[in-house]
Amino acid sequence: SQQGEEDPQALSIQEGENATMNCSYKTSINNLQWYRQNSGRGLVHLILIRSNEREKHSGRLRVTLDTSKKSSSLLITASRAADTASYFCATFNAGGTSYGKLTFGQGTILTVHP
Amino acid sequence: DAEITQSPRHKITETGRQVTLACHQTWNHNNMFWYRQDLGHGLRLIHYSYGVHDTNKGEVSDGYSVSRSNTEDLPLTLESAASSQTSVYFCASGTGLGETQYFGPGTRLLVL
Numbered sequence: 001s002q003q004g005e006e007d008p009q010a011l012s013i014q015e016g017e018n019a020t021m022n023c024s025y026k027t028s029i030n031n032l033q034w035y036r037q038n039s040g041r042g043l044v045h046l047i048l049i050r051s052n053e054r055e056k057h058s059g060r061l062r063v064t065l066d067t068s069k070k071s072s073s074l075l076i077t078a079s080r081a082a083d084t085a086s087y088f089c090a091t092f093n094a095g096g097t098s099y100g101k102l103t104f105g106q107g108t109i110l111t112v113h114p
Numbered sequence: 115d116a117e118i119t120q121s122p123r124h125k126i127t128e129t130g131r132q133v134t135l136a137c138h139q140t141w142n143h144n145n146m147f148w149y150r151q152d153l154g155h156g157l158r159l160i161h162y163s164y165g166v167h168d169t170n171k172g173e174v175s176d177g178y179s180v181s182r183s184n185t186e187d188l189p190l191t192l193e194s195a196a197s198s199q200t201s202v203y204f205c206a207s208g209t210g211l212g213e214t215q216y217f218g219p220g221t222r223l224l225v226l
Contacts, residue, residue, distance in 0.1 A: 042217035092212030
């Protein structure tokens with residue numbers, strides 16, 4: 001079962017524009033993580049935001065978390081062609097049947113045109 | 115530099131054969147995970163381990179097994195390969211519970 005659901009499924013923008021991807025989840029979480037996957041490669045960790053945090057930055061990346069709405073967003077500013085990839089959110093819940101495991105969404109495919 | 119490797123990177127096998135996919139990490143992480151990635155399903159957890167001799171089933175464990183005899187390796191075995199197991203398989207490792215996971219490059223498996 002999918003805990004995180006990304007929106008949109010696909011996003012196409014021009015270089016220099018900002019890209020925003022959203023993730024919604026169903027149950028309470030301890031943290032939420034964003035990963036990037038380039039075509040044919042493994043996933044690479046981008047940012048981890050804990051349930052008591054509301055916003056986090058890393059370079060051109062900005063992640064927000066709204067636990068009341070059970071949603072998160074990933075903003076990539078001043079996008080580059082090299083940002084073209086699939087982006088996944090993953091949620092962690094320390095309790096319940098998903099103990100100790102990350103649950104991944106199906107991802108957003110981002111295409112940045114030069 | 116620490117890394118996580120998978121072998122083989124590509125594998126073609128026949129239905130009914132036993133197949134083992136290797137995963138080796140030099141991060142010295144206690145936690146290791148196997149996922150499969152399929153279109154329309156995202157990443158799904160197959161098996162995971164929190165330390166030597168510890169193994170646990172994930173959400174899609176039927177037809178797969180793992181064993182953990184040391185910290186570095188978590189081989190994934192398909193007991194009797196089926197066409198439904200055609201997929202891309204990713205191994206990952208991590209430190210604490212629910213913390214960042216580091217992924218291998220993946221193994222693309224085709225079962226004919």
